Structure formats: structure tokens, C-alpha cells
Amino acid sequence: MLKTVVNAILGLGPAVFLPMLMLVIGLIIRMKLKKAFAAALTLGVAFLGMNVIIEFMFSAIGPASQAFVENTGLQLNALDLGWTPLASIAWAWPYAFLLFPLQIAINIVMLAFGWTNCLNVDMWNVWNKILTAVIVVGVTGSLPAAFVVAAIEVVFELKNADLTQKQIYKITGIPGIALPHSMALTAILLAPINRVLDFIPGLKNNNINAAKVKEKIGIFGENHVMGFIVGMLIAIFAKYDVKGILTLGVQSATALTLFPMVAKLFMQALAPISDAAGEFMKRRFPGREFYIGLDWPFLAGQPEIWVSLIILVPVILAMAVILPGNGVLPFGGILNICFAGAAIIVTGGDLIRMIILGVISTPLYLYVATSFAPMITDLAKSVGTIEIPAGQLITWNGLEAPGFRWIFAQAADVINGNFMGIVFLIGYLGICVWYYKYMSKREAEVIEELGLGA
Amino acid sequence: MKRIITACASGVATSQTVASKVKSLLEEKGIMADVEAVDIKSLDAYIKNCDVYISITPAGNSDYGIPVISGIPFLTGVGRDEALQQIIDIIKK
Numbered sequence: 001m002l003k004t005v006v007n008a009i010l011g012l013g014p015a016v017f018l019p020m021l022m023l024v025i026g027l028i029i030r031m032k033l034k035k036a037f038a039a040a041l042t043l044g045v046a047f048l049g050m051n052v053i054i055e056f057m058f059s060a061i062g063p064a065s066q067a068f069v070e071n072t073g074l075q076l077n078a079l080d081l082g083w084t085p086l087a088s089i090a091w092a093w094p095y096a097f098l099l100f101p102l103q104i105a106i107n108i109v110m111l112a113f114g115w116t117n118c119l120n121v122d123m124w125n126v127w128n129k130i131l132t133a134v135i136v137v138g139v140t141g142s143l144p145a146a147f148v149v150a151a152i153e154v155v156f157e158l159k160n161a162d163l164t165q166k167q168i169y170k171i172t173g174i175p176g177i178a179l180p181h182s183m184a185l186t187a188i189l190l191a192p193i194n195r196v197l198d199f200i201p202g203l204k205n206n207n208i209n210a211a212k213v214k215e216k217i218g219i220f221g222e223n224h225v226m227g228f229i230v231g232m233l234i235a236i237f238a239k240y241d242v243k244g245i246l247t248l249g250v251q252s253a254t255a256l257t258l259f260p261m262v263a264k265l266f267m268q269a270l271a272p273i274s275d276a277a278g279e280f281m282k283r284r285f286p287g288r289e290f291y292i293g294l295d296w297p298f299l300a301g302q303p304e305i306w307v308s309l310i311i312l313v314p315v316i317l318a319m320a321v322i323l324p325g326n327g328v329l330p331f332g333g334i335l336n337i338c339f340a341g342a343a344i345i346v347t348g349g350d351l352i353r354m355i356i357l358g359v360i361s362t363p364l365y366l367y368v369a370t371s372f373a374p375m376i377t378d379l380a381k382s383v384g385t386i387e388i389p390a391g392q393l394i395t396w397n398g399l400e401a402p403g404f405r406w407i408f409a410q411a412a413d414v415i416n417g418n419f420m421g422i423v424f425l426i427g428y429l430g431i432c433v434w435y436y437k438y439m440s441k442r443e444a445e446v447i448e449e450l451g452l453g454a
Numbered sequence: 455m456k457r458i459i460t461a462c463a464s465g466v467a468t469s470q471t472v473a474s475k476v477k478s479l480l481e482e483k484g485i486m487a488d489v490e491a492v493d494i495k496s497l498d499a500y501i502k503n504c505d506v507y508i509s510i511t512p513a514g515n516s517d518y519g520i521p522v523i524s525g526i527p528f529l530t531g532v533g534r535d536e537a538l539q540q541i542i543d544i545i546k547k
Contacts, residue, residue, distance in 0.1 A: 084466065121529070124467040173512055174526055221495045260464045264491060267470035274471065282531060292530040297462035297469070300494050301511020337463060 014092035014383050015051075019044040021097060022269065029276040039269045043091075046265035050088035053258045054081070054386050060251035061231070062389050065329050067238035075327060076320060078373035078393035082256070082332025084263035086376065086396045090130040091266065092383040095143070099129045099150060104277060106154045108284055118161040119281055120180045120293030123274035124267060128182040129153055132405055138375025139409040140416060149408045153182060156404065158293070160184050163439040164345050165291050166446040171349050172298055179345070180293035185401040186342035188428075188435045189364070190357050194346045195438065197353055210351050214303035220310045221335060227256030230334055233317070256332060296341045305340040308354040312336060312362065316397065319362050326363075327370040328397050336365060336398035368402035369395045403428070456545040458489045459504040460525055461511075465493035468510055472525040476508065479538050487545060506544050 009017050019040040026036030065079055090096060103126055110116040132153050133146035140146070161180035164187065168179055197203050219225055231252025235245040299305065313334055320330050339358055347353040373395035380386055380394055388394060399405070407428045410421025446452070458476060462469035469491035477489040492500045494511065501507060501518050510525040521544050527537040 084464070121531075124471065176530060176532060177526065218495065223493065223495070260466045260493060263464070263466045264470050267467050267491075268474060271471055271474035275475065278531075292532070294526075294529050295462075295468045295471075297464075297467070297494070298510050298526065298529075300463040301509070306495065 010094055015044050015048045018047055018092060022273075025097070025273060029273065031272055031276075035272065039272055042265055043269035046262060046269055047088060047092060049262040049265060050085055050259075051386050053255055053262060054085050056251075057081075057255040058387070058389065058392075060248060060255070061234065061331065062392060064231075064234050064238045064240065064248050066389075066392075067240070068234055068329065071239050072237055072321075074321060076329035077391065078327045078329065078370060078377075078395040080328050080331045080333045080369065080397040081394050082259065082334075083338075083396055083399070084259040085332070085394075086131065086399070087127050087263060087266065089376070089380045089383060090127045090134060093130055093134055093379065094383075095133070096127075096130045098147075099126050099133065100273075100277060102147065102151060103129060103154050104281060106151060107158060108281065110155070110158055111285060111288075111290065116158040116162055117290045118158050118165070118178045118180050118293045119285070119290045120158065120161070121274075121278035121281060122180065122293055122295045123277050124270065124295055125181055128400055131399070132182075132401075132408075134379050135372055135375050135405055136409050136412050138372070138378060140412045142412070142415055145412040145415055149412050152408065153185075153401075153404065156185055157182055159436075160187065161291065161293050163436065163443065166443045166450075166452060167345055167348065167439075168299070169452075170446050170450060171302065171344065174298055176291060177298065178291035178293050179296055179299070179341070181296045181341060181400070182404070183296060183338035183341040183400040184345060185404045186339065186361070187346045187439075188432055189403045190342055190346045190361065191435050191438055192431060193357055193360055194353060197356065203352065208351050210303040210307045213307045217310050218306060220313070221306045223256040223260065224253040226313070226334060227253040230317075230331055234329070234331070252331070259332065296337075299341060299344060302344055302349060304349050304351045304354060305337075305344055308343065308351060308358055309335045309337065309340050311355055312339075312358040315359050316362055316366070320366060320397075323363055323366060325370065326366045327373060327393065328366050328395055330366075330397050333369075333397040333399075336362075338398050338400040339365065365398050365402050368406045369397045369399060371406060372399070456487045456506075457504045458487055458506045458508060458541065458545070459497075459500055460489065460491050460508045461494040461497045461500075462491070463494060465491050465496075468529070469494075469525075472508055472510060472528045475528045476538070476541065479534075480542070483542065485542065485545070506541055508541070 022043045023036055023040035107120050129150040133150045136146040136149045157180040161178040165178040228249040232245050232249040235248040316330050320326055343354045343357050373393040376395050377393045407424045411425040413421050460469040460472045473489040473491040480487055507522045508525040509522050523540050527533040
């Protein structure tokens with residue numbers, strides 16, 4: 001009986017059931033009916049709005065990317081949409097909202113036992129855990145496994161926030177905050193490489209004025225400009241004529257400009273819930289000193305981030321073409337922000353090292369995006385009303401924590417008798433132990449350097 | 455109507471959180487204002503017609519010719535009332 005009702009509601013499609021769910025949650029957290037209704041409807045608008053742009057994008061770039069594949073012989077069948085459409089697809093997963101209580105409960109327990117000092121009020125990035133869960137379901141077929149891995153991710157994020165808090169303070173100068181974002185988990189894999197770079201002469205104490213460089217090349221970081229360029233490049237390889245090349249350039253610029261504009265509607269709709277959840281958590285621990293965990297953009301004022309990302313664009317394009325087995329056609333995620341968030345912490349904002357780490361880690365991001373493309377495409381098909389052309393896949397180059405996600409998804413597949421992932425997991429946990437010691441030492445150094453000790 | 459602008463890496467999540475928060479706090483005080491969240495990479499194009507910039511990136515702010523207020527208090531809750539008062543003082547001028 002209950003199952004019939006649930007299925008009937010889910011059968012209405014996410015554009016209808018998401019607002020309904022949101023309205024109920026809004027009333028539970030005691031929003032006024034008028035506001036709860038407006039917020040709920042905004043969520044439906046956000047979801048359908050995103051579908052409209054994705055469809056527009058496929059009608060423009062879909063044929064071009066197929067012509068690209070035919071003309072070049074490169075099997076780049078997985079179109080990289082960037083993160084905003086993926087967030088839309090993830091929120092439409094039927095179990096998505098269960099990740100809110102999961103993250104909040106784990107955080108409260110860890111704070112209560114003193115296992116972390118980070119109070120994460122960033123409820124937006126609950127969607128990172130949703131995406132992880134979706135991927136794990138895709139790999140293992142198991143819902144419980146998905147929630148277990150998502151729970152482990154929450155623990156890793158909070159511990160990592162503890163391990164980087166002082167270093168982030170040194171970079172940003174903002175007191176009292178930490179970064180429990182899953183993108184920072186990539187620091188676990190970048191840190192050993194950064195340590196090796198210590199032994200290369202000439203890489204110490206280089207000082208390049210990144211702000212000056214950013215003034216010169218910053219325009220390439222703007223969504224429409226980057227979309228225009230990448231769109232034209234795809235059209236050129238697809239052997240379009242001049243009119244076709246310019247048209248696809250403007251169409252791509254349109255898609256990449258509109259994606260964040262619509263994605264903003266998700267945040268507008270979710271803001272009251274996220275607010276209420278944050279207040280709820282703060283009330284649990286009155287008077288206790290801890291760091292408030294925030295989303296990553298407080299780092300976005302650092303010019304090194306944008307300079308390194310723009311410089312890495314041609315590297316990503318070249319590697320997408322050269323790397324054997326890569327299936328990703330880089331587009332929406334061509335500015336790999338999730339790499340930069342981790343890299344700036346590991347290198348302490350050293351531009352040259354960030355670029356070197358970026359070149360080294362680009363294959364990781366591309367291969368993981370290739371590997372997860374079928375699961376992401378399946379989810380988009382099952383939740384969305386989006387028509388994805390047959391043979392076409394969608395993905396996100398530069399998804400957060402590619403190492404963590406791939407390894408844990410494979411390891412979780414042990415429930416299906418697949419033991420390969422466990423081997424990777426053991427190696428990964430070994431690196432984690434080293435990382436824990438390395439970062440603890442660096443935190444202590446920053447405390448001494450800035451005189452933060454008691 | 456006074457225009458307030460916030461910015462983050464994509465103009466989607468953090469800046470919109472701050473924008474929604476500031477807008478509703480101002481509404482509670484009976485003050486109507488436009489609060490818009492934009493992409494920090496395109497900030498220069500948007501900031502011209504605004505009265506206040508709420509920045510969540512304390513480092514690397516150029517001189518925009520308009521008052522800049524820290525947006526971090528609206529995310530952490532620490533010092534929020536003071537930051538809100540600063541904004542009110544500016545837009546009431």
C-alpha cells in the first residue's frame with residue numbers, strides 16, 4: 001500500500017514530487033505556508049529550467065560532438081556538462097533528501113565525542129554525498145552500500161577539515177572557518193606528489209604575482225568566453241563551416257552562462273532548509289568553540305586558483321585527445337575548480353606547484369569521469385525528462401574527490417564478490433595514514449609560525 | 455531601490471546563500487533591497503550599478519569604488535548583527 005503511494009508520487013516526475021517533498025519539509029521546519037510554497041515551487045522551476053538548457057545544449061552540441069567523433073575517430077562519447085546540471089540530476093534522485101539527516105547526525109555525533117572540531121553548516125554540498133551515493137548504487141546496485149560510503153565520506157570530509165583548518169586560515173586570513181568540502185579530499189592524493197616536489201631544486205620560494213597574471217588572462221575564466229572558445233574548437237574538429245563554428249561558439253557560451261543562472265534557483269529554494277539545519281546544529285552545542293564548515297568559495301578570491309585553472313585548460317583538452325581510453329569530451333567542466341580547491345591547500349597557494357599538480361592529476365579526473373559516465377547517464381535518464389541521444393553519455397570532468405569516490409565505489413563492490421577494489425582501498429588507506437601525519441605536522445608548523453598556540 | 459551584490463566562484467551556492475540571508479534579514483527590518491548573487495569571474499561587469507558589495511573573499515579585492523562588507527558573518531552567524539547594521543547604515547544614506 002505504502003509502496004503504491006510512494007511509487008505514484010515518484011511517478012509524477014521530479015519536477016512535481018520535489019516541490020511536494022520540499023513543501024512538506026518546509027512546513028515541518030515551521031516555515032510560513034506562503035514562503036514554503038514559494039520555495040517549493042522554485043525548486044520545480046529550477047529543475048525544469050535546468051532540463052530546458054540541457055536540451056538546448058544537446059540540440060546544439062550533441063550533433064557537433066557526434067561529428068567530432070566521426071571526423072577525428074576519437075571515441076569521446078561522454079559530454080562533460082560541468083557540475084551544475086549534475087547537481088540538478090542528483091537532487092532529483094528519489095533518496096536525495098535522506099542525505100541531510102545522515103550528514104547532520106554524523107556531524108553531531110563526532111562533535112559530541114570530540115572526534116572533530118568542525119561544525120559543517122554547508123548544506124548545499126549535501127549534494128556531493130548524493131552524487132557519491134548515486135555512483136555507488138550504479139557500481140554495486142546496493143542502496144545500503146551507497147549510504148555507507150556516503151557516511152564514510154562525511155567522516156573523511158570532517159577529519160580533513162580539521163587537518164587543513166590552520167593552513168586555510170593562513171591562506172585566507174578568515175578566522176573560525178574550515179573547509180569540509182569533498183573537493184578537499186583530493187589533497188590526500190596531491191600531498192604526496194607535493195612532498196616529492198620539495199626535492200626538486202628551483203621549486204622553493206618562487207614568487208609570481210598571480211594577481212597581475214589574472215588581470216591579463218582572467219577574461220578566459222568567464223563562462224561565456226570559455227564556452228565560446230571550447231564550442232568553436234569542437235565545431236572546428238567537427239569540420240563545420242565558418243557560420244557553423246561561430247554559431248556553435250555562441251550557443252556554447254549561452255549554455256555555460258545559463259547553467260549557473262538556473263542552478264542559483266536551487267540554492268534559492270533550498271536556502272530556508274539549509275538555514276534551519278545550520279541553526280539546528282548550532283543550537284546543539286551552545287558555548288562550544290569550533291570551526292564553522294563552509295562551502296569552498298571563500299578561497300575563490302585567491303588569484304592563483306583562476307590563473308592555474310585557465311592555464312590547465314589546454315592541458316585538459318590535449319590530454320582528453322591523447323590519453324588512451326579517455327571518453328570525456330571536455331566542455332562544461334573545463335575549468336576544474338575542484339582540483340584548485342584541493343591544490344591551493346596542499347601547495348599553500350604556490351602557483352607553479354599548482355600547475356604541476358594539475359598536469360599530473362588531469363588523467364585521474366578524466367579517467368574517473370569516463371568510468372562514472374554510464375552511471376551518471378543512467379540516473380539522468382531515469383529521473384529526468386531529458387532526451388539524451390542514443391550512444392551519447394554525459395559526465396563531469398573534474399568531479400570532486402575522484403580518487404575517494406572511485407576507490408570506495410569499487411571497494412563497496414566487494415558485496416558482489418569483486419575483491420579488486422579492496423586492494424586499492426588498502427593502498428589508499430595507507431596514503432591516508434601518511435597524509436594524516438603530514439598534515440598534522442604542517443598544521444603545527446602554521447600554529448607556530450602565526451603564533452596561534454595558547 | 456538600493457542594489458546589493460554578492461559573488462562567489464560560480465554565483466550559485468555560497469553567494470546565493472548570503473544573498474537570500476541578507477534579503478530576508480532586511481525584509482524583517484522592513485527594508486526592501488535588491489540582493490543579487492553573481493559569478494566572481496564576471497564581477498567587474500556587474501558591480502558598476504551597485505551600492506554595496508558583500509564579499510566572501512577578503513583577499514584580493516580591488517577598489518570598486520563602492521563600500522565592501524564581509525559576507526562571512528552571514529555564513530557563520532558570528533558577528534552577523536554588526537555586519538547587517540553596517541549594510542543598513544550604508545543603504546540608508
